[in-house]
Amino acid sequence: MTLRQQIASGELPGGTRLAEIPTAQALGVSRMPVRMALRILEQEGLLVRAGARGYTVRSVTLDDIVAAVEVRGVLEGLAALRAAERGLDQVADTALRQCLADGDALFAKGHLIEGDIAAYEDMNIRFHEVLLAAGGSQAIREALMRNDHLPFASVKALAADKNDLEREFRRLNYAHMQHHAVYDALAKGQGARAEALMREHANATLAYTDLLSGLSS
Structure with missing residues (x-):
């Protein structure tokens, strides 16, 4: 919608x-x-x-957004834990590897252009959706859908400063390196590590609260 x-x-x-x-x-x-x-x-x-x-x-505060991001970290962490314990099937493994390859290609040139933000967002959404599906829990999906209604809480609502692409390169490249670490934990069946990494992946957003507070009420 x-x-x-x-x-x-x-x-x-x-x-x-x-x-x-x-x-x-x-x-x-x-x-x-x-x-x-x-x-x-x-x-x-x-x-x-x-x-x-x-x-x-409806107006929301920065505290509302921070709490929603933290909730997303908990839920996606749980999905990662379940995915690691269940083991990745071939379809999920291939899809995650493709996301990593797409991200690697995006950052290989050492800088971003404005159109790269949308390309990163598409790849990031695919990565999270595959991980969530691999977790195999409808309850987690439904909880995330409710939480995603708050502005900026959803992985589909990337707040980016297109006027400072150098900063965005550092931020998004770091997030993509976290994708690599999460995949490594999933592939090795390391549930606790995958859970912790996904929580950190979500909470890393909170280091850029200036982007969020500039857009919230």
């Missing part, structure tokens, strides 16, 4: 007013799907009613 992604990424910050007709016009769709989407997002807690016909994006 486009609106959910815009809220999660901070493109629509807390306090933004959303009305059915202008939102439908901006998205180039009819009013009915927008009306349904707004109601769903209200039920999920992302929007609050603002009069009879409008909504506002």
